[in-house]
Amino acid sequence: MADVSRRDFIKQLGVTVGAAALAGPVGAAVSAGPAEAQSAAGKIPDTPLKVGQMTFLSGPAAVLGEPMLKGTLLAVEEINAAGGVLGKRKIEVVKADEAAGTDANVKELKRLKLEEKIDFFTGITSSGNTPALGPVAEELKVLTIFVDGCTDFLFDKAVPNPKYVFRITNIQSADGVTAAIATAMTWPHVRRIAHIHPDYSYGRNAFDHTKIVLDKMLPGVEVVMEGWPKLGTTDFTAHITKAISAKPDLLVSSVWGGDYIAFYKQGLGYGLFKQMKFTSTIAFGVAPHAIGKDHPEGVIAGVHANYYFTYPPGNRWPLNTEFVKKYYARWKEYPNFQAEGAYVAMQMYKLAIERANRLTGGWPEDEQIIGQLEGLGYSGPAGYIYFRPDNHQGYKDAMTGFSKNVDSYPFQILDPASVITIPIRNITAPPGWPAPALNGPPTRTYDWIEKTWPKMRE
Amino acid sequence: MRRAVWSAVGRAVGSIWDAVRARPLVFASVALAVFALNLVLPLAVLSFARKPWDYFSFNPWLSQLPGWLASPQASFDRKLTFLQNVSIFWFTASSPYDAPEWGFAVGLRDLVRWAFVASLFGAYFALWAYARTRGAGGQGRGGRPGGVAGAVLSTLGLSTAPCSVMGCGAPVLPVVGLAFQGLSSSALVGLATLSSVANLAVEVGLSLVVLVLAWIVGRDRAGLRASAGVRLEGSHLDAVPGRQG
Numbered sequence: 001m002a003d004v005s006r007r008d009f010i011k012q013l014g015v016t017v018g019a020a021a022l023a024g025p026v027g028a029a030v031s032a033g034p035a036e037a038q039s040a041a042g043k044i045p046d047t048p049l050k051v052g053q054m055t056f057l058s059g060p061a062a063v064l065g066e067p068m069l070k071g072t073l074l075a076v077e078e079i080n081a082a083g084g085v086l087g088k089r090k091i092e093v094v095k096a097d098e099a100a101g102t103d104a105n106v107k108e109l110k111r112l113k114l115e116e117k118i119d120f121f122t123g124i125t126s127s128g129n130t131p132a133l134g135p136v137a138e139e140l141k142v143l144t145i146f147v148d149g150c151t152d153f154l155f156d157k158a159v160p161n162p163k164y165v166f167r168i169t170n171i172q173s174a175d176g177v178t179a180a181i182a183t184a185m186t187w188p189h190v191r192r193i194a195h196i197h198p199d200y201s202y203g204r205n206a207f208d209h210t211k212i213v214l215d216k217m218l219p220g221v222e223v224v225m226e227g228w229p230k231l232g233t234t235d236f237t238a239h240i241t242k243a244i245s246a247k248p249d250l251l252v253s254s255v256w257g258g259d260y261i262a263f264y265k266q267g268l269g270y271g272l273f274k275q276m277k278f279t280s281t282i283a284f285g286v287a288p289h290a291i292g293k294d295h296p297e298g299v300i301a302g303v304h305a306n307y308y309f310t311y312p313p314g315n316r317w318p319l320n321t322e323f324v325k326k327y328y329a330r331w332k333e334y335p336n337f338q339a340e341g342a343y344v345a346m347q348m349y350k351l352a353i354e355r356a357n358r359l360t361g362g363w364p365e366d367e368q369i370i371g372q373l374e375g376l377g378y379s380g381p382a383g384y385i386y387f388r389p390d391n392h393q394g395y396k397d398a399m400t401g402f403s404k405n406v407d408s409y410p411f412q413i414l415d416p417a418s419v420i421t422i423p424i425r426n427i428t429a430p431p432g433w434p435a436p437a438l439n440g441p442p443t444r445t446y447d448w449i450e451k452t453w454p455k456m457r458e
Numbered sequence: 459m460r461r462a463v464w465s466a467v468g469r470a471v472g473s474i475w476d477a478v479r480a481r482p483l484v485f486a487s488v489a490l491a492v493f494a495l496n497l498v499l500p501l502a503v504l505s506f507a508r509k510p511w512d513y514f515s516f517n518p519w520l521s522q523l524p525g526w527l528a529s530p531q532a533s534f535d536r537k538l539t540f541l542q543n544v545s546i547f548w549f550t551a552s553s554p555y556d557a558p559e560w561g562f563a564v565g566l567r568d569l570v571r572w573a574f575v576a577s578l579f580g581a582y583f584a585l586w587a588y589a590r591t592r593g594a595g596g597q598g599r600g601g602r603p604g605g606v607a608g609a610v611l612s613t614l615g616l617s618t619a620p621c622s623v624m625g626c627g628a629p630v631l632p633v634v635g636l637a638f639q640g641l642s643s644s645a646l647v648g649l650a651t652l653s654s655v656a657n658l659a660v661e662v663g664l665s666l667v668v669l670v671l672a673w674i675v676g677r678d679r680a681g682l683r684a685s686a687g688v689r690l691e692g693s694h695l696d697a698v699p700g701r702q703g
Contacts (some may be wrong), residue, residue: 006460022568022587056554059554060554060555061554061555061556064556097480099554101512101552102512102513102550102552103512103513103552106513106515125556126552126553126555126556126557126558127557127558128513128550128552128553128557128558128561131548131550131561132513132515132550133520135515135517135518136518138518138519138522139518139519141520148556151557153545153561153563156543157544157545157565158517158544158545159519159561160536160540160544161522161524161526161532162533167551199639199640200555200557201557202556204646205644207643208643211643223643226642226643228641228642229640230639230640231553231555231557232555325646395636409511422665434539435539435543449603
């Protein structure tokens with residue numbers, strides 16, 4: 001493998017800091033925004049358009065689910081206020097609580113389709129539920145856009161040719177890769193790395209991808225400590241003291257939600273953040289307003305590599321400014337990545353209907369809407385997103401940034417002036433990259449990075 | 459030399475076939491039990507160590523599999539890859555968080571592997587029973603060590619069998635890796651490697667044990683037949699007038 005300098009490689013990746021411009025959609029011929037609507041062609045029924053929305057409305061994952069529902073409802077209210085889809089069909093949302101358990105959720109999806117006769121299904125947070133609901137949605141022919149529930153299992157092992165099912169969530173491997181690239185750019189001299197991750201698939205995934213990228217980008221790097229607290233842990237004392245005693249240069253973590261609030265507050269008590277650099281994949285990703293002003297400044301505070309409401313900032317990207325304004329006005333809080341994803345899912349569904357209507361006239365069949373969704377590019381609050389036709393997965397550029405206190409918010413935010421963005425196509429395995437063998441590399445992207453990225457010199 | 463090896467393999471295969479035909483109940487019950495153990499053991503370990511599953515499903519998409527395989531929409535390579543990975547059914551234990559407590563998925567490759575290992579065990583016990591009743595196999599003197607070795611290898615293989623987790627891009631973790639939380643990444647890599655090695659050892663080791671046992675049974679049967687023939691021949695000779703005294 002050629003000897004490449006880290007600086008040159010970062011340039012090749014297309015990494016930008018404080019991005020002056022947003023990258024265009026990859027592979028999408030046209031990218032449309034929410035203002036594309038024209039008058040409808042043909043006869044449109046005025047019956048309600050029924051949308052099933054399922055997410056966590058109770059329990060600890062409601063911190064993810066509630067913003068998702070709010071994002072959906074905001075989009076629906078906007079569409080209805082403008083006269084409905086194609087100016088005629090008002091959307092009616094049928095809600096369901098994902099916390100009921102997988103078995104109950106599958107029954108509920110069947111009920112929604114067969115009894116409520118929904119036209120479209122969206123939502124879903126848990127990666128245990130998408131593999132159960134995805135094949136059922138295909139079987140029942142329910143047009144679906146999952147907002148989250150990211151797992152390779154769905155399209156690798158359950159449904160190889162999704163027709164009715166799409167997924168808008170971020171690419172999971174991007175979390176670890178983005179955090180590691182940002183770390184290598186910001187603190188190229190760190191060598192001794194400690195890790196604290198929740199002991200479940202997300203934490204393991206974040207560890208694997210952070211490690212493989214740091215191994216490539218920072219020669220001589222070593223893992224000096226690992227802590228794997230159980231998901232839902234509120235006492236991190238043992239892990240924090242173990243990390244401090246390992247004397248690392250850097251601590252990497254993917255602890256999230258309420259767990260993260262407990263973690264950082266306990267870390268402050270031990271002076272953790274004064275003794276080492278800190279990189280998180282998701283610290284600021286869940287509930288922006290939950291992060292206190294006491295949170296350490298200047299740390300890499302990831303947002304699930306996905307979206308943060310302060311970026312793109314100001315008048316640089318009016319779509320975000322408007323979205324944040326509307327969301328705050330409606331819900332008295334700021335949106336997170338789940339809210340943005342749910343909002344965009346509804347808007348892309350509406351856009352696909354409008355485009356199909358222009359081609360065929362009248363209310364389009366699901367197959368015609370699907371034809372428009374495949375390869376559809378859309379300009380949303382976070383930037384450009386498109387659905388790859390081969391796997392129905394939404395792709396948008398990855399981002400992370402640095403924590404900062406500003407007077408204009410009562411909580412700490414991600415500094416919009418130093419946000420790091422990376423084109424998603426440059427940090428994920430390309431289409432056609434083979435699935436890794438059983439007990440082999442954890443993901444396609446891991447395998448691709450391991451085999452194709454050079455070891456870098458200073 | 460090559461002919462001798464093929465002859466020995468042929469004799470062993472013939473013995474296995476004879477043993478399975480002679481002891482179909484032993485073969486079927488052992489094979490079924492081992493096959494079931496492959497499924498039940500991981501579920502039992504995970505249910506005990508974490509929480510019982512609350513969802514089971516056959517992959518509903520499988521009804522579309524024949525049509526997809528016949529259609530030109532995917533390349534041959536893609537179809538082959540998917541067939542190797544496709545999940546036939548799975549169990550999950552729900553969690554209040556964004557991922558299941560655990561998931562255990564069984565694919566086509568798992569079923570083929572389980573069926574193969576189960577058949578080996580079935581053949582081994584059928585041979586053993588057959589040899590005992592026929593007085594071949596040195597009254598089981600070659601069987602006991604082989605059985606113990608097979609059992610040890612099997613237990614090792616089963617306890618570290620890979621378990622598909624339905625998480626966010628999750629790696630395939632060994633059951634024991636899922637069962638006990640807080641293991642370091644190197645411990646997990648070690649368990650995954652052990653799982654691969656143990657599974658290979660079960661398959662190769664047990665195949666060899668069965669072949670050797672079958673060869674011994676075949677050899678002893680041949681020896682018995684030969685000695686029975688000599689005795690018979692001797693009795694004829696004994697009857698020949700003028701040979702006495």
